[in-house]
Amino acid sequence: MTNPTSNTLPKSPIVLIQNPKSGHCHKVSLFMTLNAIPFTTVEPDMAKGEHKSDRFSSLNVFKQVPVITDGDITLADSNAILVYLIHAYADSDYWLGKDAKEKALIQRWLSVSAGELAKGPAAARLEYVFGATIHVPTVLATSETLLANIEAHLGNTVSAFLVGEHVTAADIAMYSYIAHAPEGGISLSKFPLINAWINAVESLDNFVPMPASDIAPARNTSPHS
Numbered sequence: 001m002t003n004p005t006s007n008t009l010p011k012s013p014i015v016l017i018q019n020p021k022s023g024h025c026h027k028v029s030l031f032m033t034l035n036a037i038p039f040t041t042v043e044p045d046m047a048k049g050e051h052k053s054d055r056f057s058s059l060n061v062f063k064q065v066p067v068i069t070d071g072d073i074t075l076a077d078s079n080a081i082l083v084y085l086i087h088a089y090a091d092s093d094y095w096l097g098k099d100a101k102e103k104a105l106i107q108r109w110l111s112v113s114a115g116e117l118a119k120g121p122a123a124a125r126l127e128y129v130f131g132a133t134i135h136v137p138t139v140l141a142t143s144e145t146l147l148a149n150i151e152a153h154l155g156n157t158v159s160a161f162l163v164g165e166h167v168t169a170a171d172i173a174m175y176s177y178i179a180h181a182p183e184g185g186i187s188l189s190k191f192p193l194i195n196a197w198i199n200a201v202e203s204l205d206n207f208v209p210m211p212a213s214d215i216a217p218a219r220n221t222s223p224h225s
């Protein structure tokens with residue numbers, strides 16, 4: 001499937017400050033790759049705490065990746081960066097919705113990605129891939145509810161994508177941490193529509209995967225059994 005791009009390109013490649021194992025960062029690199037937006041990457045040594053330095057704070061007060069610089073513009077937060085890139089370099093009606101309702105439906109998924117997705121499957125993966133401490137029952141309950149809701153939603157959509165007839169920012173915002181949920185021990189085996197959606201995103205022209213981490217032993221996503 002061809003993705004529309006606009007003719008506008010950055011004057012020089014965008015710099016993406018990232019961690020290659022971060023789904024928040026993959027959202028951004030995936031979008032730029034799909035839209036042929038030129039970029040280079042810088043990878044702070046997060047194990048050594050480089051992202052906690054004063055220099056990094058001047059880029060993002062929350063001391064997190066991703067951050068981009070585009071000329072004299074510096075932006076943090078994966079969803080904010082997505083919205084910027086879409087308005088600056090892509091077809092905003094296509095990626096963010098053509099009318100009020102579609103824009104709101106897409107925005108809702110950006111909110112879910114910063115909420116339930118970050119607190120559920122992304123957090124479960126943080127424990128296994130980065131050794132973070134999480135509250136397992138809460139993370140499992142959030143993940144189970146989220147995946148069940150996405151599966152039910154995909155049963156009522158007009159295409160394999162989350163909103164409308166083609167890929168949008170909703171799919172880009174949600175894809176990375178759902179596709180890599182098994183790396184946090186969250187199995188996707190009982191969600192056929194989610195698997196079909198993952199395949200649809202991975203079939204896009206110029207799709208680029210996030211590097212795989214080891215698959216963690218499947219967790220029982222029912223926190224009460």
Ligand SMILES: N[C@@H](CCC(=O)N[C@@H](CS)C(=O)NCC(=O)O)C(=O)O
Pocket residue numbers: 019022023024025051063064065066076077078079114
């Ligand atoms: N809301 C932020 C969250 C970004 C985030 O959680 N980044 C993680 C990597 S996936 C990070 O930099 N963590 C380092 C830390 O918090 O110390 C976004 O969407 O960009």
